[in-house]
Amino acid sequence: MSSGDDDLKWGRSTVETVCTLDCPDTCSLEVTVEKGKIVSIDGSDKNPVTDGYICGKVRRFSERVYGDARVTDPLVRTGPRGAEKWKTVTWDEALGTIATRMTEIRQQWGAQSILPFSYGGSNGLLSQDTADARLFRQFGTSRLARTVCAIPTTTANQALYGKMPGVTYPDYCHAKLIVLWGANPSSSGIHLVPHIKAAQEAGAALVVIDPRRTNLARRADLHLAVKPGTDVVVALSIHRYLFEHGLADEQFLADHAKGVTRLRERATEWTFDRAAAVAELDPELLENFAEMYADISPAVVRCGWGLERNRNGGNAALAVLALPAVAGKFGVRGGGYSMSNADAWALSADDWIGTPEPNTRMVNMNRLGRALLEYQDPPIQMLFVYNCNPVATMPNQNLVLEGLAREDLFTVVFDQVMTDTAKLADVVLPATTFLESYDVAQSYGLTNLQLARPVIEAVGNARPNVEVFAELATRLGLEVDTDYGSDVEALIRLTADLPDEAQHKLMDSGFAEGVAGGRPIQFIDVFPRTPDRKICLFPENLERENVTGLYRYKDQPTSSDYPLTLISPATDKTICSTLGELRSRVASLHIHPEDAEPRGLTTGDTVRVFNEFGEVHCLVTLNADMRHGTVGLPKGLWRMSTLNGSTANALVSDDLTDIGGGATFNDARVQVARMVTVSFSSDRAQTTPQIKRVH
Ligand SMILES: Nc1nc2c(c(=O)[nH]1)N[C@H]1C(S)=C(S)[C@@H](COP(=O)(O)OP(=O)(O)OC[C@H]3O[C@@H](n4cnc5c(=O)[nH]c(N)nc54)[C@H](O)[C@@H]3O)O[C@H]1N2
């Protein structure tokens, strides 16, 4: 804390903490607090990669903390579901009601009729898989497969390399070739961008593989605007080229990999011409890329999450992540790959949850709607949502809404703000933000651990997850509060599992650097964590799970009814749906002028984007950076941000990825039509359509 005399008089202090939100950067923060209230949030230098600056979203996070949407007390529904009529109750009453209902429901339907539903939330280590998991495991509820994000890429990284830590941002300046594959750090992890620019200034080449011409694609030496869902064949054509031209690193593969022949066999058919036809690219561009990748070292592939969200996402991740092995790119600073580093510390939540996972029913979160409406034996009678906003973020939004509308479903939503999901709950519980309680942030872009400290008192009666789950457990007669009576107790329990030095650093200075000073070189400092320490290029277990087979492409022809592919990537306005409440403008569908022209669309028109699952009414923006045939809506919109209360996920099916049961957000097929055109005469301008907002 730093404070002068004046500061003390006015109760002004600057507190160091960390942003725990779901972003690879985990920025170290300086938060200035005056008279107990946040007045500013800025970056600090504690995390060297933060380098004193942060994104605009977190800079204005106090608007969430003190905003109109904030939930400050436990609420119980008094009107019809969704009518937003609430009665404020005490924690005692709210938890009493929940405990009674849980007990009754278990008696009548069995504990598996209760479905806990959570994803990242604030993404800290304390706020998930601690007291919550111990409670639900002991109670014997259904289990949740947390598949909405990163499951195809994680499964691939696990199978190939045992989730070996990857290249971190500061080492990008050593690369001579950077490949951004389905990743858009200008929105989704801004601290990588200056390192890429520095590398370019030092002579590195940049390749971007993305259906959109992103900011960095504009600066790239080569941009492959692939059709969404076709990355697997693009990567396989590079493998084929490497093998056929004697450019594969046979010695490295012989020493460190297995399954080489089988990968090679599956790559053989993917000539540049064939792959280019599928990905709708110029085959010459593919050849250029292959030559660059073969020739230039150190080369790093930043594998993002944009490429996994389609029917071929698992195979795409496998084929992309296998490239540095085949091309022999490891063993030098700035060479190899970056995927998630979330496992860099090899921490296992099971150690601190303490209770083993019961063998109860597993529900894939991407199929929430189906689970609520169709699953039997037993049907889901209670949904406990926390750290998640499924109405905004899960596939097939209309089915999710239909499920949540069930009169006989008892829904609890534990959140910081009145989300679109909370609006449909029976009981809403107020949660603290990462600025109001302790937590531990584990970076997935870098390798450090950082301590999140409470910067202000909890707003209203908000409480941290651990405390609430521990108290609920006590009411249910379960043993949870031994480690989890409060966030401080949880912090002590959890950090006890860290190596001594890291534990001291984290608690003393709030920052513990990861392996090799946070800059591991793959195959020098870190190695595959597979059982035999080898790279497994053809994981047989996944071949069995994968309906199409490993390294195989599954086509999905665009139908004439729905000829456009819809993607919905991260934007700089929200983190998933977090902060979506602050968005004031109606969302726009981005469409290439050549797709707009035959539909008679111009920027600012109101459109209907539709398919067999739903429709979204919004504005349209003509954007030549979109790929022809691909349209885009922002990820994480709240229902109020469109004209009919539906968002991109109303158009996304709950079909799963080839590996891991992931979501296929970027594989939706849609049609777009202008909504209202009132022309008075052929020579008069059309009037602006008047559409009543339903939210
Ligand atoms: N500001 C902000 N930052 C975030 C988030 C956020 O919502 N907002 N979310 C966080 C989370 S949870 C995650 S998982 C990460 C995600 O961050 P990223 O890895 O960047 O993932 P996306 O934003 O989903 O998509 C990245 C790019 O993939 C492209 N893309 C879409 N489909 C395909 C395809 O089939 N192939 C290829 N090659 N590219 C494709 C998109 O056009 C987009 O530019 O970001 C994190 N950071």
Ligand SMILES: Nc1nc2c(c(=O)[nH]1)N[C@H]1C(S)=C(S)[C@@H](COP(=O)(O)OP(=O)(O)OC[C@H]3O[C@@H](n4cnc5c(=O)[nH]c(N)nc54)[C@H](O)[C@@H]3O)O[C@H]1N2
């Ligand atoms: N169309 C489309 N949809 C997508 C994606 C896409 O690319 N396209 N991407 C997907 C991705 S990558 C992800 S990761 C998911 C994320 O989907 P979600 O997990 O739903 O993430 P958020 O929307 O950020 O919602 C997290 C909620 O947790 C609450 N919360 C935060 N901290 C706490 C806490 O400490 N306690 C409690 N009780 N609550 C807390 C926040 O207020 C917020 O409402 O969205 C997915 N949805």
Ligand SMILES: [Mo]
């Ligand atoms: Mo994500």
